[in-house]
Amino acid sequence: MRLPAIAAAVLLCLTAVGAQARAYDPKALARYDVSYTKCEARFPHMQGHRDEAYLSLWRIKLDDKSRDRLAKLRGESAYRIERQHAMQAAAKSASTPASSTLERECQGLWAENQRVNSTTKR
Numbered sequence: 001m002r003l004p005a006i007a008a009a010v011l012l013c014l015t016a017v018g019a020q021a022r023a024y025d026p027k028a029l030a031r032y033d034v035s036y037t038k039c040e041a042r043f044p045h046m047q048g049h050r051d052e053a054y055l056s057l058w059r060i061k062l063d064d065k066s067r068d069r070l071a072k073l074r075g076e077s078a079y080r081i082e083r084q085h086a087m088q089a090a091a092k093s094a095s096t097p098a099s100s101t102l103e104r105e106c107q108g109l110w111a112e113n114q115r116v117n118s119t120t121k122r
Contacts, residue, residue: 022058023054023055023057023058023060024069024070024073026073026074026076026078026079026082027078027079027082029054029070029073029074029079030078030079030080030081030082030083030086031082031083031086032054033050033074033083033086034083034086034087034090035086035090035105036050036053036054036109038090038102038106039102039105039106039109039110042102042103042106043106043107043110045110046106046110049113051066051067051070052113052117053109053110053112053113054070055070056112056113056116056117057109057112057113059116
């Protein structure tokens with residue numbers, strides 16, 4: 001009877017560790033940063049909340065430790081290379097009229113950030 005409960009607890013811990021690891025992927029962070037810049041340009045209320053919004057996607061609290069970890073990732077060569085690729089791709093696709101898609105993505109991200117932060121501040 002206790003074995004399934006223990007197995008479930010271990011699985012839950014491994015899932016949480018996996019989410020933490022994926023959150024600190026330099027390539028994913030670079031692509032996110034490029035797209036978030038577009039959101040900031042279109043929606044001024046999103047300015048200055050990049051890290052908070054990113055970490056809320058992974059249900060990670062923004063604190064000094066997580067800020068430092070993101071800053072360290074942004075200094076890595078993998079991040080810089082992926083950011084350059086993402087910026088080039090964004091420049092190529094800038095000519096296509098996808099403003100409604102961008103708007104939905106930005107609003108969805110902001111809504112998720114607000115939802116996560118409202119539950120963690122209680």
